[in-house]
Amino acid sequence: MKILIIDDEESIRYSLGLKLSKIEGVELLMAGTGEEGLEILKREAIKLAIIDIKLPGIDGIEVLKQINQIKIDTVVIMITYMSEVRLAVKAMKMGAYDYYTKPFSLSEIKKSVESVLAFIQKRSEIEVDQSGINGFIGSDESILQIKDTVKRIVNSGINTNILIQGESGSGKEVIAKYIYDSFGSNRPYVALNCAAVPKSLQESILFGYEKGAFTEAREQRIGLLEKANGGILFLDEIGDMDLDLQAKLLRVLENKQFKRVGGTDDIAFEAMVISATNKKIREEITYDHFRLDLYYRLNIIPINVIPLRQRRQDIPLLVSHFIDYYQQKMNTSIIGVTDEAMALLTSYEWLGNVRELKNTIERIMILSDRRYIDVDDLPKDVFFEVGSNTGMDGNLENAEREVIVQSLAKNQYNITKTANDLGISRTTLRNKMEKYRIDKP
Numbered sequence: 517m518k519i520l521i522i523d524d525e526e527s528i529r530y531s532l533g534l535k536l537s538k539i540e541g542v543e544l545l546m547a548g549t550g551e552e553g554l555e556i557l558k559r560e561a562i563k564l565a566i567i568d569i570k571l572p573g574i575d576g577i578e579v580l581k582q583i584n585q586i587k588i589d590t591v592v593i594m595i596t597y598m599s600e601v602r603l604a605v606k607a608m609k610m611g612a613y614d615y616y617t618k619p620f621s622l623s624e625i626k627k628s629v630e631s632v633l634a635f636i637q638k639r640s641e642i643e644v645d646q647s648g649i650n651g652f653i654g655s656d657e658s659i660l661q662i663k664d665t666v667k668r669i670v671n672s673g674i675n676t677n678i679l680i681q682g683e684s685g686s687g688k689e690v691i692a693k694y695i696y697d698s699f700g701s702n703r704p705y706v707a708l709n710c711a712a713v714p715k716s717l718q719e720s721i722l723f724g725y726e727k728g729a730f731t732e733a734r735e736q737r738i739g740l741l742e743k744a745n746g747g748i749l750f751l752d753e754i755g756d757m758d759l760d761l762q763a764k765l766l767r768v769l770e771n772k773q774f775k776r777v778g779g780t781d782d783i784a785f786e787a788m789v790i791s792a793t794n795k796k797i798r799e800e801i802t803y804d805h806f807r808l809d810l811y812y813r814l815n816i817i818p819i820n821v822i823p824l825r826q827r828r829q830d831i832p833l834l835v836s837h838f839i840d841y842y843q844q845k846m847n848t849s850i851i852g853v854t855d856e857a858m859a860l861l862t863s864y865e866w867l868g869n870v871r872e873l874k875n876t877i878e879r880i881m882i883l884s885d886r887r888y889i890d891v892d893d894l895p896k897d898v899f900f901e902v903g904s905n906t907g908m909d910g911n912l913e914n915a916e917r918e919v920i921v922q923s924l925a926k927n928q929y930n931i932t933k934t935a936n937d938l939g940i941s942r943t944t945l946r947n948k949m950e951k952y953r954i955d956k957p
């Protein structure tokens with residue numbers, strides 16, 4: 517399994533590398549900057565990335581953001597100083613698996629990495645077939661409206677263009693697939709994730725090329741526009757499309773034809789174009805990062821997916837959908853969620869939207885051997901973000917008290933260690949101990 521360490525401190529790369537290289541089957545890669553690390557992440561199948569938050573150039577949080585965008589399923593662990601634990605907690609909300617605080621014990625990190633690798637191994641065993649998980653689940657009014665819009669598009673039989681906007685992880689790709697499935701035919705479905713492909717390669721991938729068009733073009737290659745003919749072209753993260761290419765795409769959409777790179781023949785283009793973006797496209801237009809004319813062409817039918825926190829009634833539905841799915845795949849003991857845990861899951865902010873919820877359930881299903889997911893199975897950030905809301909009812913308060921008591925006991929009532937473990941500040945921990953009348957025994 518390939519592990520990538522991104523840290524600008526050579527001594528950390530060296531010592532961590534030396535320790536982790538003792539784990540059997542591990543291949544280590546190193547990067548001193550976020551940019552270098554991202555290059556490696558795009559090129560290699562990295563299973564685990566250990567990333568320092570503070571880096572020269574783009575920082576660890578930005579690297580994590582880009583990992584989310586290019587949709588690789590690398591598990592991420594952040595490294596941070598105690599004084600920056602808040603950033604690490606933010607990273608966990610963005611999908612990081614865990615964080616280590618400096619200075620750390622190398623032996624503890626080795627142990628922890630071994631258990632993460634066991635988790636990754638177990639997860640890879642169930643990743644054989646994810647098709648069953650692709651349903652478009654939701655009964656919120658906004659989701660029903662989207663389903664209705666899709667029905668109308670299908671009934672009209674017209675090849676229109678659709679722009680899906682929504683936060684990262686809210687289900688834009690799921691909707692694109694849902695549209696495709698709703699046609700119920702064997703049309704082609706071709707996708708390009710603009711964030712995952714370097715801008716310099718986007719054109720040749722989309723348009724294809726003729727033999728000899730440029731030095732590396734040793735033979736003719738058919739592009740995605742051609743492959744999508746008669747079907748659907750899904751342009752994911754359209755906000756990351758190169759500006760020159762935006763102009764060329766606009767011409768294709770207007771003229772309904774194009775030429776391969778280095779080619780002279782016009783090729784007809786007749787397909788539905790579905791684009792998606794989590795960027796605020798209006799702002800991108802203001803900053804001249806995105807062409808207004810292309811926006812109008814793509815946005816014939818707008819679909820806006822609202823964040824999960826604005827359609828909380830869908831959370832229990834999604835939770836049981838994911839539990840059922842993983843239950844069947846892994847045959848785990850978990851078959852449901854306690855009321856207290858569901859209350860927390862429903863109140864949490866889910867800044868990473870459905871993706872974060874799905875990852876949370878998957879992780880608990882792999883790690884827990886209970887029958888019902890309970891409060892202390894939940895990641896610490898889910899627990900404490902909700903726990904700090906004032907409108908918490910008695911049950912949740914009891915649950916929070918219990919987690920604090922357990923964590924204090926585990927850490928021999930060491931305030932710093934416990935606060936660190938729980939991902940909250942020492943002051944917050946002290947306040948909570950006072951509120952719940954928890955005294956040192």
Ligand SMILES: Nc1ncnc2c1ncn2[C@@H]1O[C@H](COP(=O)(O)OP(=O)(O)OP(=O)(O)O)[C@@H](O)[C@H]1O
Pocket residue numbers: 584585649650651652653654682683684685686687688689690691752792793794870871874
């Ligand atoms: N309504 C839904 N029903 C079932 N699963 C969903 C739903 N919405 C999202 N998911 C799941 O959540 C994860 C993220 O969804 P998806 O990739 O569609 O998000 P996205 O909006 O395209 O994200 P990004 O902007 O980062 O590309 C996927 O694993 C998907 O299966």
